[in-house]
Amino acid sequence: MKLTLRIWRQKSRNGKGKFISYPVYNVNPEMSMLECLDVLNESLIERGEEPVAFEHDCREGICGSCGFMINGIPHGPLPATTVCQLTMRHFKDGQELVLEPWRAAAFPSVKDLVVDRRSFDRIIEAGGYISVSTGNAPDGNTILVGKDVADRAMDAAACIGCGACVAACPNASAALFTGAKISHLGILPQGVPEQDRRALNMVAQMNVEPFGSCTNIGECTGACPKEIPLEVISRMNRDYWQASWKQRDELVRTITPMTEWSTGSKLKIDPNATS
Amino acid sequence: MSATAINSQLRAPSFWQSTNGKKVVMAVTGCILLLFVIGHLLGNLLVFAGRARYNAYAAFLHFDDTILWIVRIVLIIAVVLHITATVQLALRNKRARPIGYSRKEAINSSYASRTMYWSGPIVLAFVIFHLLEFTAGYIHPGSQFIRGDVYHNVAAGFSVWWVSAWYIFSLCLLGLHLRHGIWSMFQSVGYNHPRHTPLLKKAALVIAALIVLGYISIPISVLAGFVK
Amino acid sequence: MTLDAKIPSGPIELAWDKARFDMKLVNPANKRKHTILVVGSGLAGASAAASLGELGYNVECFCFQDSPRRAHSIAAQGGINAAKNYQNDGDSIYRLFYDTVKGGDFRAREANVYRLAENSVKIIDQCVAQGVPFAREYGGSLTNRSFGGAQVSRTFYARGQTGQQLLLGAYQALERQVHEGTVTMYPRTEMLDLIVIDGQARGIVTRNLITGELNVHFGDAVILATGGYGNVYYLSTNAKGSNTTAIWRAHKRGALFGNPCFTQIHPTCIPVSGDYQSKLTLMSESLRNDGRIWVPKKKGDKRPPNQIPEEDRDYYLERRYPSFGNLVPRDVASRNAKAVCDEGRGVGETGLGVYLDFSDAIKRLGEHTIRERYGNLFDMYQRITDEDPYKVPMRIYPAIHYTMGGLWVDYYLQTTIPGLFVAGEANFSDHGANRLGASALMQGLSDGYFILPYTVGNYIATNKFPKVDESRGEVREAVGCVQQTIEKLLSIKGKRTVDSFHRELGKIMWDECGMSRTAHGLEKAIGQIRALRDEFWQNVTVPGSGDDLNQSLEKAGRVADFFELGELMCIDALHRNESCGGHFREEYQTPDGEAQRDDEHFSYVAAWGYTGPSSSPSLTREPLDFQYVHPSQRSYK
Incomplete structure (x- = not known):
């Protein structure tokens, strides 16, 4: 089959991006979306052009690296499926697919379809653990x-941190991601001693990052490849207001969001001088 | 480079500064306003009990101006907080996605939930008009506003067709707003249960529908001539 | 050169206790003055970085992914073994030790394996305390399932996502230390060389994958936890990014490489569907409990499976191994699948596949029971292949899954370069010639949580660390090497893409150094790999530049290392004139076609040293001494 991929190309974080259309012939219906991009990239490299940068690693739907919008839906039209497991048979011959990166202030662009999701790491860093x-x-x-408690914790713990929830949310809110971790750890008895601290710290960090607010509309859970329920957001809300009420000091501190990648390489070594 | 800039820790946002806190405030104030909407409806349905009962109900509300003003102030504070939180969150949400999608499909959300941002302001505009018309009497097209004769004011006011149409349209939007708001407030304060929440969503639909039907029965009755 | 594994003397049960007591300690106040570099953030790397951070060391941790949580440990499905004996079925540390040594076909070091079995118990406790949602009984206690190679139920699991949950536990512990300020995390940073100064590993050269900047990080010890090298075969169950670069560059700096040819092939993967295929997807081994494996008796029988009558089907595993049937170990099942496909009886469009048929089980147990047991696997199969395994038999084929080989380490997980430690799949240590299911997670976490925190401390306490900086010649040389390689790759501007080379290399490796190997084939492969490597350095094309995100450049550097490693694997496979575990040499088999070990000549670890780009590697042998588990021939007939 033949498809037209209309892909967002952007050289760097501050570069100006635009859509470019690429026809891809000989698309095999058994291919995954990422393999289709591989085929396109091979032909681009052979023509001397830069291939489309996209994030991927395990290609079996668990590492959470991959993800972009396909025709306005995160990870494409198939529910509970990441783009690495989305096969092309779900599209029609001749169809145009619009591939666009996650768009959110908290996910600054890196290149083409790649974005910077370190804000998620910072939310976990702020308190997404049991201190043992x-x-x-x-x-x-x-x-x-x-068993039922362990199962519910597992439902929340299934999050792969791909960012589809933020991408799907009209407000670019990270409530589902943050709520999932607060729920996973709060549901288990091991996590209860730290429950208040965890809610205060993680919610504070989520609010320092430029995510939007949750308006309880549920786009996130519809886009989530692991189908994490909206229940985790209400758990976060409850833990947060209860912890705020009980709070005795103002010791919560958050981490400054950081969008820079450079560590300022100090290396100016002339390779010829050493050989 | 590391996700952390070392030694640059910020003070955490306060409860009100946090998006979650604002949503709790919106839930609580929304609940107060919902209770008012229900009480206001029940009172006004007395219009069907005739002029005397209806005017007596109106007079009863005014039996002590202090209590009336306490209630009004609570309502005004609720409205102000509800709107302030909304506006601040809306501005924040706009900043959260500076570059929009070229194409975006809704996959899971209800129509009502996606339209809260404009159903809210229209309802607000309506409430202001409504207060000017029936409480203050500044705007009262088609007839003379008579302070104290509420029955007359209602019957005369709604007999103007476009007033009734505006009223019915706004009330439908209020219904849409409540259809999401009634269950959403539970979510915001932290109640969600896989068995109860679907029931709650149905209940929200039924309550919203009853409120809309209850309210619009009044102008329809006026236009149809049941209330004169 | 002689290799000293530094195994503590005395009874094996007390070896680790004795070793720990004999270790020197670092004063708590001094720990933060020592920097430890941890490369890789999977189970081994994240757990080591977190634990060392908790102890107070100044840790820097590096991963090439955008977040440490994405390391490929996350994809492990089945579970993690531990000798808890919660099921009261006769398990013990000794039995886990015994099973692992035997399962590894007697090519692992006994003392290491015993310690692994001892630590397994503590791993479960630690992970439960971290909030890993292991499967539970209704009463709240931990539950277990059985796995291949063992007669007890000792596998702990969290649905089909055990690796994910264990990794998230380690990742969260790591993030906690990042918050405490003891660990600095460097995501999207790839290690490209090791810096050895005065014989000690003292730093690494890294490339920032977003800005292209080269950096030098100094430390008093370097831990490599960078996983396995299965991607040398191009198609494997590994993540696309999994690579050998960190351990290979350390090897080139002097660390010996142990048993490179020991690779594990998993029998139940979804078959290749076309040339574009980028990776293989594993289906859990547990499917073989109820599925029956067969191929048509006739060559080239293209009838749909449901129209092939019973008498035309060959249930070859049941026929050849009547007592174990479909439940033979991974290596045996894989080899037999390859054999029937080589005969031309394979199924599917490519002819590389065998049927895994559940229709008998569905008849016997009902579709409901099968759905309960394997529902999520069946769904995944259907999602990928668009075939309904409740109605049509699954098609499966073996795929490269794990590499038992890796950098040679002693009992303390230290390589032949002082100060360079290797953990997890990246080292060669605990699995011998074949790894049992649910043991990889165990090893990664044992190394990271419970071994390195002690042994690295001992190294720090017993060595001196003179100040080093960028003016040292070794540093300039290492950075220069990295720079030159990058510039060279970008300047060739040939005609072929990196992937096309990688695919071709993978095909050579799979054909000649895969499931079964011959001396002739391996010799041929070595020649082909050398020729292909030469072509690569003449004719590869890498678009873009070195100073921004350039995924082609990353791949090119990794594939360049795979060429050299692939050659070493073939050399190792060629020298090992026996069949053992995952290494099957066709010349060395019993009359009925089973693997034949040669304990007299090959009961050793082959540790290879790098001698230069065009000279043969040097071989050093570490003899293996089996005092507790006596080598015997495996039989599954």
């Missing part, structure tokens, strides 16, 4: 966790 150093753990079975 190696060696401190009691025997696994001293903490009993009912």
Whole structure:
């Protein structure tokens, strides 16, 4: 089959981007969306052009690297599927696909379809963990966790951090991502001692990052390749206001968002001088 | 480079500064306004009980101006907070996506939820008009506003067709607003349950529909001649 | 050169205790004065970085992905073994040790494996405390499932996403240390060379993948936890980014490479569908519990599977291995699938596939039971192939999955370069010639949480670290090398893409150094790889520049290293004149076609040294001494 890929090309974070249309012939319906881009890139390289930069790694739907908009839907039209597992048979011969990067102030552009999602790492860094150093753990079975509780925690823990929730949200809110981690850890008894601190810290960080607000409309959960339920957002809201009410000091601090990549290379080494 | 800039930690946003806090405020104020809308409806349905009962109800509301003003101030604060939070969040949300999508499909959200931003302002405009017409009496097209004779004011006011049409249109938008708002307020304060929330969403639809039907029955009755 | 594995003397049960007691400690106040570089943020890297940060060291951690959470440990499905004996079915540390040594076909170091089994117990405790949502019984206790190569139920799991949940646990512990300020994280940063100064590993050269900047990071110890090199075959179940560059460049700086030819081939993957195929997707081994594997008896039988009558089907595993049937170990199942396909009886459009048929199981147990057991796997299969496995038999084919080989390390996980430690799949240590299912996660976390924090400390406490800076000749030389390689790759401007070379290399490796190997084939492969490598350096084209995000350039550097590694793998496979575990040499098989080990001549670790781009590698042998588990022939008939 033949497809036309209309792809957002942008050289760098501050560069001006634009859409460019590429016809791709000989698309095999068994290909994944990413393999289709591979084929396009091979032909671009052979023509001496720069290939389309896109993020990918495991290509089995779990690492969360890949993701872009296909015709206005994060990860494309198939529910619960990342672009790496989306096969081309779901499209029609001759169709035009518009591929666009996630767009959000909190996900600055890097190049073409690649964006910077370090804001997610910072939200986890602010408190998305149970503070237990190696060696401190009691025997696994001293903490009993009912099957239904463990299952609910697992539902929330399934998040792959791809950013589709932010991309789908009309407000570019990170509520589903943050709520998923707060829920995963808060549902389990191991996470309860730190529950208030975690909610305050993670919500504070989420608010320092330029994400929008949640308006409870549910686009995020519809786009989520792991189908994380909206329930995790309400859990975050509850934990947050309860923790705010109980809070006795103002010790919560957040991390300054950082969009720069350069560490300022100091290396000016002449390779000829050494050989 | 690391996700962290070392040694540059900021003070956390306060409850009101946080988006989550503002949504809690919107939920609480929305709830207050919803209770008012329901109470206001129940009171005004007395118009069907005849002029005397209806005017007596209106007089009862005015039996103590202090209490009336306390209620009014609570409502005004609720409206102001609700709107302030909305406007601030809307501005923030606009900044959160400086470059929009060339194409974007809605996949999961309801029509009502996506239209909150404009159903809200129109309802606000309507409320102002409504207060000027029936509370203050500054605008009262087609007849003379008579302070104290509420029955007359309502019957005369709604007999102007475009007043009724504007009223019905706005009330439908209010219904749309409530259809999302009634269950959304639970989500904002942290209640969501896989079995209860779907029921709550249905209940929100039913409550919103009843409120709309209740309110628009009044101008329709006036236009149809049941209330004169 | 002689290799000293530094195994503590005395009984194996006490070896690790003794080693830990004999180690020197670093004063807590001094720890933060020591910088430790951790390359890789998967299970081994993240757990090591987090644990060392908790101890108070100044840690710098590097990963090429945009976030440490994306490391390929995340894709492990099945579970993690631990000798907890929660099921009261007779498990013990000794039994896990025994199973692992035997499963590895007697090519692993006993003391390491025993320590691994000991640590397995603590890993589960640590992960539970971190909030890993392991599967539970209704009463709240941890539950287990069985896995290949063991007769006890000792595998802990979190649905089909055990690797993801364990990695997120380690990642969160790592992020906690980032917040504490003990760990600095460098995402999108690739290590391109090791800096060895006065015989000690003292730093790395990195490239910032967004800006192209080259940087030097100094430390008192360097830990490589960069995973396996299965992508030398191009098609594998590894992530696209998985590469050998960090360990290969360390190898070129003097670290020996242990058993490079030991690779594991997983029998149940979704077959290749066309030339564009970029990777292979694994289907859990557990499917073989209920599925029956068959191919048509006749060559080239193109009838749809449902129209092939029972008498025309060959259930070859059940026929050849009546007692184990479809549940033979991974290496045996894989080899047999290849054999029937080589005979021309393979199924599917490419002829490289065999049927895994659930119709008998569905008849016997009902579709509902099968759906409960394998529903999510069936869904994934259907999503990828568009075939309904409840109605049509699945098609499966073996694929490269794991590499048991890696940099040679001693008992302390230190390579032959002092101060260079290697953890997880990147080292050669614990699995011998074949890894048992659910053991990879165990090894990564054991190395990171419970071994390196001690052994790195011991190294720091017992060595002196003179101040080093960029003016040292070694640093300038290393950076110069990296710069030259990048400039060279960008300047060739030939006709072929990096991927086309990589695909061709992968095909050579798969054909000659894959599931079964011959001396003739390996010799041929070595020649082909050399020729292809020469062509690569003449004719590759890498568009773009070196000073921004350039994914072609990243790939080119990695493929260049795969050429050299692939050649070494063939050399190692050629020298090992025996069949063991995943290494099957056709010349060395029993009369009925099974792998034949040669313990007399090959009971050793082959540790290869780098001697230059065009000279043969040097071989050093570490003899293996089996005092507890005595080598025996495996039989599954």
